[in-house]
Amino acid sequence: MSAPLGRDWLAANLPHQGAMNLLDEIVDWNDAGLRAVASGHRSPAHPLRRGDELPVACAIEYAAQAAAAHGALIAAAPSGPGMLVAVRGVEFHATRLDDTAAALDISVEPLGGGESGVIYRFDVSSAGQPLASGRLTVAFAR
Numbered sequence: 177m178s179a180p181l182g183r184d185w186l187a188a189n190l191p192h193q194g195a196m197n198l199l200d201e202i203v204d205w206n207d208a209g210l211r212a213v214a215s216g217h218r219s220p221a222h223p224l225r226r227g228d229e230l231p232v233a234c235a236i237e238y239a240a241q242a243a244a245a246h247g248a249l250i251a252a253a254p255s256g257p258g259m260l261v262a263v264r265g266v267e268f269h270a271t272r273l274d275d276t277a278a279a280l281d282i283s284v285e286p287l288g289g290g291e292s293g294v295i296y297r298f299d300v301s302s303a304g305q306p307l308a309s310g311r312l313t314v315a316f317a318r
Contacts, residue, residue: 261313
């Protein structure tokens with residue numbers, strides 16, 4: 177188990193800045209994966225909010241940011257900017273995120289990759305209830 181990393185670390189190590197930096201804290205990580213939490217999904221000022229709601233599809237962005245954090249933590253050398261290029265096998269178990277009272281729990285696990293990119297499996301839940309899961313592919317700009 178690793179020491180938790182907060183907003184200062186996230187702001188310094190992820191390209192997502194200001195309100196688009198969605199994670200609150202990395203609570204655990206190692207080479208095999210990362211777990212983060214976020215609570216801003218209930219905010220009326222959330223940058224991905226559409227009208228009166230935050231669609232569950234936004235869970236993909238939470239997972240992508242967790243994957244970016246994991247990559248930054250385990251990289252032996254900087255990989256260059258990453259770009260979300262694909263999502264596969266996504267299952268949604270809710271219609272929105274903003275009506276979830278508890279914090280979001282975001283887990284990512286690398287499934288494989290190399291110098292050009294990596295594939296992660298992700299799960300987003302809240303208070304033990306699954307909200308979204310699937311795989312995402314991140315390509316690195318070289």
